[in-house]
Amino acid sequence: MGYPMARNLRVKASADDMLVIFDVNKDATTQFVDELGLTSKKIVVAGKLEEVVDRSDTIITMLPQPQHVKTVFSSFLNVSSSPAGKEQKLFIDCSTIDISTSLSVGKSVCESALNGQFVDAPVSGGTVGAAAGTLTFMVGSEPALLPRIMSLLSRMGSRVIHCGPPGAGLAGKLSNNYLLSITNIATAEAMNLGIKLGLDSKVLKDLINVSSGRCWSSEVNNPVDTAQREFKGGFGVSLMKKDLKLAIQAAEETGAKLAMGEKAKEVYEAVEGVEECKGRDFSVVYRWLGGEEGKM
Amino acid sequence: MGYPMARNLRVKASADDMLVIFDVNKDATTQFVDELGLTSKKIVVAGKLEEVVDRSDTIITMLPQPQHVKTVFSSFLNVSSSPAGKEQKLFIDCSTIDISTSLSVGKSVCESALNGQFVDAPVSGGTVGAAAGTLTFMVGSEPALLPRIMSLLSRMGSRVIHCGPPGAGLAGKLSNNYLLSITNIATAEAMNLGIKLGLDSKVLKDLINVSSGRCWSSEVNNPVDTAQREFKGGFGVSLMKKDLKLAIQAAEETGAKLAMGEKAKEVYEAVEGVEECKGRDFSVVYRWLGGEEGKM
Structure with missing residues (x-):
């Protein structure tokens, strides 16, 4: 799912936006650069997970199971802190996992030195919807974050439904x-x-x-x-x-x-x-x- | 269900058509005549079940359970035979019952002295659909009978689906x-x-x-x-x-x-x-x- 989502994100983002990608499957990131490198140089393949957080304002995750989300976010928390004066980092987790894990991971991000913001945004529409950019995102988020989320997710989906506070998307x-x-x-x-x-x-x-x-x-x-x-x-x-x-x-x-x-x-x-x-x-x-x- | 169905049948039928009604609940037939008697005299309340068959070309039944269908049709079979030279009597059973009973009852009607024709035509749409005349009929019937069935059922429903041979409606x-x-x-x-x-x-x-x-x-x-x-x-x-x-x-x-x-x-x-x-x-x-x- 992550590949076609990232593809749409890159293709529909502004030319100035930088996309930092990471996958444990190196062939996937190599193929991504091969496929899109000719039309845009604004892609960076991160050497390790922490680098994604270091170099990004918004971090989107799409992972199979709760334990993967936990592991990835504990790597994220190794990053010391957000540079002072910059907008808070926003973490959008699109994984379908249990609500308890999502709330707990979100809390750790908000309360850590990262001082981040976290929303759950699982999708429906499958790989076909991901490729066509017609996914539905079900979002659990503080209302104030919605404008920032909407503009991003609308590059990957045709419908964004705000279900309520964190956890409500799941x-x-x-x-x-x-x-x-x-x-x-x-x-x-x-x-x-x-x-x-x-x-x-x-x-x-x-x-x-x-x-x-x-x-x-x-x-x-x-x-x-x-x-x-x-x-x-x-x-x-x-x-x-x-x-x-x-x-x-x-x-x-x-x-x-x-x-x-x-x-x-x-x-x-x-x-x-x-x-x-x-x-x-x-x-x-x-x-x-x-x-x-x-x-x- | 039978009451609003019969009501639509009477209201939408040609003025020359005679409607012969029967219900074990005498209050229902009395109320029916009270309600519709002023606008049409073409209603007869049958004194017993056999009279419905004697006086009708087409007989429509709407009954709760298989045993009621069996009982009613064994009364019908007491009627000696259709008058020679007239169109075959058509029996349309709108009850939702088991397929075996329906096929068996249909067979008895066709093979008896009545020499009748039989179709199963259960409905969906509930009492609301019955009152509004928007029922869906699911019909199991020989194709040759369809024109005759369609014109009748369309007075009580908005959709008639031919599902296949006898039993297919059920x-x-x-x-x-x-x-x-x-x-x-x-x-x-x-x-x-x-x-x-x-x-x-x-x-x-x-x-x-x-x-x-x-x-x-x-x-x-x-x-x-x-x-x-x-x-x-x-x-x-x-x-x-x-x-x-x-x-x-x-x-x-x-x-x-x-x-x-x-x-x-x-x-x-x-x-x-x-x-x-x-x-x-x-x-x-x-x-x-x-x-x-x-x-x-």
Whole structure:
């Protein structure tokens, strides 16, 4: 996700802006410079993490798991302090992680010698949205920071939703993705049921999409359609499982009752454990159910 | 449901058409005549079920459970036969029942002395759609019958979807409502989770409705909205449970794997068992989860 996001940030930023990039995967940063170096010299590859903070006013992170966010931010805190008189450094974390870790990392940034500001801004839209610059950012931030955030994020996304104070961006993302994790399974089940009952898959899809079963999973990411590309690309089943687990964890922490969560988690774990489903788009639940493929 | 459907049928039918009505609830038929008698004399209240078949070319049934459909149609079969030379009698059953019963009843009508034709045409849209004449009919029928069916059903609904041969209307309805039964629970869970995590309910609803969690339950029948009318009206929780059970039964008969069905059934059974939820709109799952009411 980070690569196409950084690409859009560089392409749409002002010519004077300097982009300092870092990735543990050196091939990624090399490829980035190769791809964009001809059109802009304003790219610096940082030698180490601390250098990103040293040389930047705004630091954007996009990391897979809570432990990566913790590790990266503890490196950031090694930087002594912001130069006096300059605008406070702003940290925008786009990772989808648990709210507790995000709040704790944000607090450490604000209270350290860095005297930084921190917002959570997880995204939806996947790698396709990242490449097209059409991501949705769900932002948890103090209102005063919004103008500064908006102008930056709008280079990488088409929609920025302010959900509330720090942590609220993640709360929105996890709530939405909890719902998605279930509608995805239910859509696969309903399509499979109807087809097994003898319905034409296109008739069934069209019927659901003008009826009360209509959802993003039936309209945009219908498993009978994704089966046509063998469930390749899209949002991986392991990422869906990860987000679902984070939602279940958030529900436990806050005492919100989830009736379907554990059963859905079992499903994604089972799906991921099957060789012909592993690593595919999360709608591959349809294949796991034994759904007919290649009919539409 | 039958009352507003018959009302639209009478109001929108040609002035020459005769409507023969029957209901075990005599108050309903008396009220119907009182309400419509002044504008049209073309209403007959049948003294017994057989009279409806005797006096009609097309017979429309709308009944709660499979056993009611069986009982009513065995009364119909007492009628000796259709008068020679007349168009075959057409039976349109709008009940949501199991496919096996529907096919069996249809077969008995076609093979009996009545020499009738039979289609399944379950509806979606609820009592509100029935009153407004905006129901969706999901039709299982031989194609040759469609013109005759369309002109009739379009008086009671705004959309008639031909799903396939006999039984296909019910297959479509049960598949759609299976999906709905799950998205309804998941929406209630996601709204409750997000609000418990501190989100404003309107912000959360708007966020989901432009994101991948978007579904009919979040957009049209959001539990935070229905809580405002104390979950009154709408589609009753017992009806949702009934449709879900029919879908599970159909899945068992056809070997379609449902991963979430039993868990969802447990939820609706538990919800129905709680006094402050019983008899309410099925989105009352939100109340059962302990969702905050009266915030939006």
